[in-house]
Amino acid sequence: MKVALLFGSFNPIHEGHLAILRYLAEHRLADELRLVVSPQSPFKQGQGLLDNARERLEAARAAVAQTGLPVVVSDVEFELPEPRYTIDTLRHLQRTEPDNTFVLVMGGDNITALENWHLADELLHEFEVWVYPRPGTDARPYVDALNARPGTKGITLFADAPQNAISSTEIRARRILHYDVIIIGGGITGVGVARDCALRGLKAVLVERDDLTVGASGRNHGLLHSGARYAMGDAESARECIGENRILKQIAPHCIDPCDGLFITLPEDDRDYQRQFIAACRAAGIDAEALDPAEARQIEPSVNPDLVGAVLVPDAAVDPFRLVFANAMDAAARGAEILSYHEVRGLRKDGRRIVGIDVWDVRGKQEKHLEAPVVVNAAGTWAGQVAAMAGARITMYPDKGTLLVFGERVNRLVLNRCRPSSDADILVPSGVTTILGTTSQRLEPKEIPGARPTPEEVDLLMSEGTKLAPKLLQTPILRAYSGIRPLIALDGAEEGGRNISRSFVLFDHETRDDVPGFITIAGGKMMTYRLMAERTVDLVCRKLGREVACTTAETPLPEAIARPERFGGAVICECENVREDEIRYAIDQLGARTLLDLRRRTRVGMGSCQGQLCALRAAQMLPDPDVHSFIGERWKGIYPVAWGEAMREAQLAQWMYNKSENASQ
């Protein structure tokens, strides 16, 4: 029996496919027609509209049944091992049905790429091929050329078959995708909201124009506050902090180093402040224990030996990258879609109501249209711009903070100054490094893209910060970096830099600005993300008329970035012991494409060489390394700290990557 096979992902099946089958049936060209649905096409990765292969199979069966054509829809490829090349399936069928002859049916556009197929020569020798025309492609020259090759069994072009210009790609493009909730922004707030939505059974999609963590989430101090710092000035914030501090230590222990913290009083500080400080902490529910200087020096040898007082609090260090990726991966595992490199082009409206977003898929180079009853603006520093697109006005106060990364872990506990908050008074141990921060500088919106650490900020950090731990003066500095705090005005609040509350705000724009379907969650701190997400999704549920309780406080987060010990292969980054397999994992499972992506998901480039030596090695493994951006980004961190060890790194970078310098040597 002659069996004609039409392969495809049928994502979705459409009239064009059916027209081919109709033609073949009418002309009695084969005894049997079979549609072979591929669970995944080796060429087209991750473009799912009907990503569930079973759904596509059922859809194809339903469509074929409606036509009444004698077509069998086959799921033979579902049982075959990956990768499922056409030749493997053909040979499998030939083996298992030796009495049948199999013919491969394909479109004129596919024949032009047939040479690239796996074992193309063998395929042409063993199987007959039928080609139906596709508009825009003249298949005749390709068919002739392949037929002329010795050994080709035979390719037939059905020049008079119906040409149908529809393609699944186009259908996907025109299709509007529907969700319960759309989230704009791929920082900790956005992924936290996405995960909460997924846990509550809401169909959520998150869009982020760049990679996850490129905003404030990837440029903060890595401090899991005890809240003590806010006890004196902002009791509400302090209470929120300690509550979330305890919850996060429970649900995300793999992201947290529970190192505790000290608030130290130096001779020049107000001695009475400590007493009030302890009282305020206790009133907010924060454990605060006074230590005498000798005890403090014992548990923290690097502390300034001149200290006259110390208070022990449950501060901790947190890895913001792990935390964001853990939330994102858990959200995705529970059904949310996390679309990075998707830029919001505009908001879809029905009158003043927001009904969805139009996005540009940067990598796939196509437009997508997403609709949902609620759109959540979690765009952080860019929340004002997104709100403006919706026709709502919010007032943001972007505030730049600069931090220094030292090449050793100088302190065991977080060190703080026991005095009203000021610059450079927090020292956080972070893995094998120590981070000193921070500064505060209000920025105009137009200054945001160019924001970077300056030598003046670095000088300020060094002069003040070294009072916490004098050993810092002898410790090499790896780099400086800046982050932008997305501070927001509480309606009716006054300006003031540090004095704007760091409490978050949740705006329901329906009641506030007569823009239904749109809410903004902004402000706050990284460590209160879970609470911010809870409040946000509570509001989303109310709007959707769903009564589902939040469970994020009790549900543990999975480990997203596996431990280095589990990976093998050649060592790519010596400073941080990152091996080849871990980079492969980051590329295949975590979506890394460029060196900067890699830096956010592994520790490549974070160690003492800051990526100098390993960058080129890692670049060879990446589809699109973008070394230029990586070098530029690293230079921003080295340039303001150009002395000591950093000078060595600066010179190394210049010799390796700046051709004009090399020419003059």
Place this chain on the structure above:
Amino acid sequence: MSMNFDTLIIGGGHSGLQQGIALQRNGQQCLIISAGESSRPLRDPEWSQAIERHRFEDLGGVWLDDRVIKGVLKSANEGDLLLHVFTENSGEKFFVADQFILATGSFYSGGLLADPVHIWEPVFGLDVDYEGKHADWVRPDFFAQQPFMTFGVRVDAQGRALRQGRPVLNLQAVGSVVASR
């Protein structure tokens, strides 16, 4: 140290070895005392320190793995004279030669050091040509010409290193430790 050396070369990187090989060929007895990391492989992956050192030693040159940490100078009429040098591991013993060559490299190799406001040459405290503070030594644009890449020890027309404005008469400085402004 009982051997007599015509020339003592401080630093066994590309420049130091080049000098050593040339002088040995000319019949001089050289000692290279070397400690740091050569920066040459970064700019020229084909260059091998091991091979160059082999050539030097084949010609009769002597190599010592150690770090020169200071020298003793004496005032003379037209400048200073370097009498002998001490190393990290030689204790109270010192090394004497007629001529000395400083080839300790630039920042990468530790021939030049920097703190936020000063740049200096750590072995002899030679005069370093630089300006300003750390913010002045680099440009924010990575691909621009970077001032610090041209900083280094000042030398006179004969290549002799300057110290407090005066030449050290028997000390030459060569390679990336020397200013190229």
